[in-house]
Amino acid sequence: MNWQDRLxxxxxxxxxxxxxxxxxxxxxxxxxxxxxxxxxxxxTLYLFGVVDKHRAIKSIYKYADRH
Structure with a gap:
C-alpha cells in the first residue's frame, strides 16, 4: 500500500x-x-506521522509539510 492509500x-x-x-x-x-x-x-496527520515512525510533533509537522 502506498502512502496516499494509507493516508x-x-x-x-x-x-x-x-x-x-x-x-x-x-x-x-x-x-x-x-x-x-x-x-x-x-x-489524521498525527496518526499518519506516528505510523511512519515519527514520534515528536515537530518531526510529524516537518514530514507532513513535505507532502
Whole structure:
C-alpha cells in the first residue's frame, strides 16, 4: 500500500470514529486554533506521522509539510 492509500484509509477511519464519539474527547478548545484544518485532518496527520515512525510533533509537522 502506498502512502496516499494509507493516508486516505486513516482519514476515513478517523472521520468515521470522530463522528460517532471521538469528537467529545478531541476537540480543539483554544481561542487561537487554526480552523483552516478540521479536527479530523489534524488527527489524521498525527496518526499518519506516528505510523511512519515519527514520534515528536515537530518531526510529524516537518514530514507532513513535505507532502
Amino acid at each position: 486516505i484509509t486513516i482519514y476515513l477511519y478517523v472521520c468515521k470514529h470522530y463522528q460517532q464519539n471521538l469528537w467529545a474527547y478531541s476537540q480543539r478548545m483554544s481561542n487561537y486554533a487554526d480552523l483552516s484544518f478540521s479536527d479530523e485532518e489534524v488527527i
